Amino acid sequence: MLDVIKTETDNTATLTLTGRVESMTAPKLEEVLIPAYETMQNVTLDFAALEYISSAGLRVLLMGEKKSKEKGGKQTLINVSEAILEVFEMTGFDSVLNIE
Amino acid sequence: MKELFVEAKIEKLDSVLDFVRANMGECTPKAGNQIGIVIDEIFSNIARYAYNPTVGSVIIRVAVDDEGNEDTGNDCGGIITIEFEDSGTEYNPLSADEPDITLSADERPIGGLGIFMVKNIMDSVEYERNGNNNVLRIKKKL
Numbered sequence: 001m002l003d004v005i006k007t008e009t010d011n012t013a014t015l016t017l018t019g020r021v022e023s024m025t026a027p028k029l030e031e032v033l034i035p036a037y038e039t040m041q042n043v044t045l046d047f048a049a050l051e052y053i054s055s056a057g058l059r060v061l062l063m064g065e066k067k068s069k070e071k072g073g074k075q076t077l078i079n080v081s082e083a084i085l086e087v088f089e090m091t092g093f094d095s096v097l098n099i100e
Numbered sequence: 101m102k103e104l105f106v107e108a109k110i111e112k113l114d115s116v117l118d119f120v121r122a123n124m125g126e127c128t129p130k131a132g133n134q135i136g137i138v139i140d141e142i143f144s145n146i147a148r149y150a151y152n153p154t155v156g157s158v159i160i161r162v163a164v165d166d167e168g169n170e171d172t173g174n175d176c177g178g179i180i181t182i183e184f185e186d187s188g189t190e191y192n193p194l195s196a197d198e199p200d201i202t203l204s205a206d207e208r209p210i211g212g213l214g215i216f217m218v219k220n221i222m223d224s225v226e227y228e229r230n231g232n233n234n235v236l237r238i239k240k241k242l
Binding site for chain 1: 110111113114129130133134136137140141144147199201202203204205206208213214216217220221
């Protein structure tokens with residue numbers, strides 16, 4: 001299960017995620033995240049209500065990171081739990097993503 | 101040990117997850133989430149590749165060994181064993197190369213991290229070719 005709520009302010013889209021990003025739900029995140037860079041310069045992903053993320057989700061975050069660079073914008077992750085941070089550290093994604 | 105027989109289809113991921121979690125007992129959210137990641141990595145891999153382009157089935161077995169005591173199945177603190185058995189194409193996921201986790205965003209190939217995460221989260225991961233079947237057995241102290 002994954003719910004994505006998108007809020008747009010100025011030049012930033014904020015995506016608030018509730019649930020989990022895995023094989024079944026990662027396509028939904030991709031459908032919202034990637035096109036967001038067409039109209040907004042920056043995307044902030046709020047992970048406060050995210051249970052976990054598997055490699056299918058990491059793949060989408062990496063695509064978003066590349067897209068943001070291509071568009072001269074920035075992708076930022078906020079409210080990342082310690083457990084999810086452990087997954088980023090385990091896979092080296094902590095040095096690829098902007099985590100605040 | 102309990103068994104779930106399920107079609108190797110990605111749509112069955114939630115059924116597999118519910119089955120395993122129901123047999124883990126009352127564990128911490130962290131343990132439940134780690135098992136969620138592992139189930140996704142292994143089951144989605146079987147669903148995508150084992151029988152492609154046809155469809156087959158997977159048997160998932162779960163047991164919690166409460167350190168030599170009876171298998172109570174509802175007491176966190178034991179060792180969980182999960183087995184995935186399919187009769188698809190022979191594939192040992194442990195034979196895959198380790199991903200380079202030091203590469204930058206631009207250099208990174210997309211994918212290839214799943215089994216790496218499984219090995220990091222679990223205490224042991226074993227593959228066995230049993231007749232025409234692939235058996236992946238993973239264990240973790242809860």
